[in-house]
Amino acid sequence: xLNIEPNLSDPDAxxxxxxxxxxxxxxxxxRRLDARLVLLLANHIGDAAVILAAIAVAGQPVxxxxxxxxxxxxxxxx
Amino acid sequence: xPYASPRYAAAPLGVAGERHPIVVVGGGMxxxxxxxxxxxxxxxxxxxxxxxxxxxxxxxxxxAKRTLEIYDRLGLGxxxxxxxxxxxxxxxFFGDRQVFDFDLLPETGHGFPAFVNLQQYYLEEWLVExxxxxGLVDLRWxxxxxxxxxxxxxxxxxxxxxxxxxxxxxxxVLAADGARSFVRETLGLPFVGKVFRDxxxxxxxxxQAPFPPExxxxxxPPFHHGGSVLLHRQADHVWRIDFQLGxxxxxxxxxxxxxxxARVRAMxxxxxxxxxxxxxxxxxxxxxxxRFRHGRVLFLGDAxxxxxxxxxxxxxAGVQDADNLCWKLDLxxxxxxxxxxxxxxxxxxxxxxxxxxxxSTRSTDFITPKSEAARxxxxxxxxxxxxxxxxxxxxxxxRLSRPAVLTTSPLTTADTDLxxxxxxxxxxxxxxxxxxxxxxxxxxxxxxxxHFIQLRFEPPVAGAPLHTVFVTxxxxxxxxxxxxxLAASRYDAQPGTVVLLRPDQHIAGxxxxxxxxxxxxxxxxxxxx
Numbered sequence: 001x002l003n004i005e006p007n008l009s010d011p012d013a014x015x016x017x018x019x020x021x022x023x024x025x026x027x028x029x030x031r032r033l034d035a036r037l038v039l040l041l042a043n044h045i046g047d048a049a050v051i052l053a054a055i056a057v058a059g060q061p062v063x064x065x066x067x068x069x070x071x072x073x074x075x076x077x078x
Numbered sequence: 079x080p081y082a083s084p085r086y087a088a089a090p091l092g093v094a095g096e097r098h099p100i101v102v103v104g105g106g107m108x109x110x111x112x113x114x115x116x117x118x119x120x121x122x123x124x125x126x127x128x129x130x131x132x133x134x135x136x137x138x139x140x141x142a143k144r145t146l147e148i149y150d151r152l153g154l155g156x157x158x159x160x161x162x163x164x165x166x167x168x169x170x171f172f173g174d175r176q177v178f179d180f181d182l183l184p185e186t187g188h189g190f191p192a193f194v195n196l197q198q199y200y201l202e203e204w205l206v207e208x209x210x211x212x213g214l215v216d217l218r219w220x221x222x223x224x225x226x227x228x229x230x231x232x233x234x235x236x237x238x239x240x241x242x243x244x245x246x247x248x249x250x251v252l253a254a255d256g257a258r259s260f261v262r263e264t265l266g267l268p269f270v271g272k273v274f275r276d277x278x279x280x281x282x283x284x285x286q287a288p289f290p291p292e293x294x295x296x297x298x299p300p301f302h303h304g305g306s307v308l309l310h311r312q313a314d315h316v317w318r319i320d321f322q323l324g325x326x327x328x329x330x331x332x333x334x335x336x337x338x339x340a341r342v343r344a345m346x347x348x349x350x351x352x353x354x355x356x357x358x359x360x361x362x363x364x365x366x367x368x369r370f371r372h373g374r375v376l377f378l379g380d381a382x383x384x385x386x387x388x389x390x391x392x393x394x395a396g397v398q399d400a401d402n403l404c405w406k407l408d409l410x411x412x413x414x415x416x417x418x419x420x421x422x423x424x425x426x427x428x429x430x431x432x433x434x435x436x437x438s439t440r441s442t443d444f445i446t447p448k449s450e451a452a453r454x455x456x457x458x459x460x461x462x463x464x465x466x467x468x469x470x471x472x473x474x475x476x477r478l479s480r481p482a483v484l485t486t487s488p489l490t491t492a493d494t495d496l497x498x499x500x501x502x503x504x505x506x507x508x509x510x511x512x513x514x515x516x517x518x519x520x521x522x523x524x525x526x527x528x529h530f531i532q533l534r535f536e537p538p539v540a541g542a543p544l545h546t547v548f549v550t551x552x553x554x555x556x557x558x559x560x561x562x563x564l565a566a567s568r569y570d571a572q573p574g575t576v577v578l579l580r581p582d583q584h585i586a587g588x589x590x591x592x593x594x595x596x597x598x599x600x601x602x603x604x605x606x607x
Binding site (some may be wrong): 039 | 450455457458461468470472
């Protein structure tokens with residue numbers, strides 16, 4: 001089962017490390033880096049069903065979650 | 079000496095309205111294999127072929143272990159081993175470095191290797207000889223099928239020959255007339271699938287070169303930037319080299335021998351002398367007929383399905399088609415099984431060929447990336463593979479032909495007893511070294527009668543049916559001696575274990591102990607009775 005709940009031990013550090021790894025790379029080099037990264041992580045996960053689920057989620061349109069206005073009206077209500 | 083193709087005499091004109099139980103259209107590798115198999119079962123066969131010789135160029139060159147075992151059953155195994163080039167090892171290169179190598183048959187104790195490379199023309203020549211030797215195959219060269227109709231009782235074929243035309247009647251027609259099958263086209267059967275927008279150059283090159291007998295595959299080598307190259311050794315110091323040219327290549331320009339020589343010279347270096355034996359430019363498709371049986375017409379080989387060459391799944395699939403079909407057709411013609419048994423040819427070979435198409439499509443997508451992203455992933459896999467073993471399983475330069483396992487076939491009886499492994503129902507029998515009267519021998523040789531066989535792991539018992547093979551851990555008269563214990567371990571056998579093999583050596587069912595009733599039911603299921 002693909003875990004889509006918060007699971008990262010240090011999200012800011014992970015995000016920063018990703019940005020750092022791509023710094024000064026050409027688009028082609030970045031693409032290659034990402035590909036290597038995906039393959040390494042996919043192997044670590046191992047279970048093809050989890051990886052296929054992640055591919056499906058990643059490929060969905062980006063309208064997941066609430067719009068800013070919905071989020072604002074939620075906070076009004078509280 | 080370059081290979082000289084035999085020329086066979088054109089057959090005389092047939093007799094109008096003559097009727098035969100089996101007519102094979104197409105005297106290529108698959109058609110001849112089917113004719114030989116049927117003739118060895120006692121069936122007379124007429125083969126019509128529009129040409130008068132064997133294959134031009136090496137064409138199918140890699141015969142997989144299962145194919146070698148099938149040809150051994152048909153009496154050609156020793157010849158293939160003697161003339162062919164045995165190989166088990168493959169190497170993959172990326173740029174100017176080796177990424178890794180692999181052994182396709184890491185286990186010893188098998189009569190045949192993972193692969194033998196041999197030019198198709200040799201095999202066809204031997205098949206012609208073997209067909210003649212049966213006295214039951216009527217090979218009609220220069221007889222071209224130009225029309226075909228069928229009704230419930232027979233197929234009628236219009237045949238054109240240099241000396242005129244005639245009509246043939248057949249109970250059954252085997253269409254083995256290749257990728258451009260006339261039979262398929264005249265019946266208007268759709269042949270759909272995927273076209274790959276790429277072109278490849280095949281060169282058969284004669285040379286004295288220091289390459290070992292291995293499969294070498296280069297991604298983006300220095301001598302052929304941006305493309306892939308595949309090298310195989312064949313008999314007579316002939317080497318097969320495939321260059322990926324890309325979709326934009328002009329076939330007419332690329333066919334020019336000087337241009338081909340320049341490509342080969344770039345690969346081998348200036349000091350290696352070589353001759354070009356055969357050159358061909360090809361594109362390929364992965365596609366199949368929806369069904370392989372159409373009434374009294376059965377399609378085999380490239381006439382039924384096509385794949386890309388990476389993985390050696392074309393010729394090997396065609397031979398397995400023949401292996402699967404011929405015993406069934408023989409039983410039907412003898413009245414020992416209902417015609418419904420022929421439907422199992424579809425049920426078994428369609429999934430098997432889908433597996434080939436799937437694998438060959440995936441290999442082609444890896445070899446020819448279709449987008450920037452695909453290329454980035456492909457190259458990332460190759461880079462990682464050089465360093466990390468995990469990535470080697472992702473490198474796909476061709477998933478080499480494996481025999482079909484007919485697990486879901488209606489002919490296969492599923493396990494009911496407890497097994498800890500071994501050859502499962504639906505799989506082809508696996509070889510093992512045995513002693514026969516003290517002499518070294520191979521188990522599969524004894525399972526190649528062409529009939530149903532009981533393989534029993536116990537000392538011989540009185541009253542066993544004719545085709546029973548006994549295997550024992552200690553020497554017993556009338557039993558094969560499993561001195562190394564490999565037969566027992568490969569079949570997960572215990573004393574009393576019984577395995578029922580079909581005439582094509584696939585496992586029909588297996589049991590922990592002999593039970594005539596269960597055996598009989600499995601046998602009936604395997605004959606669609």
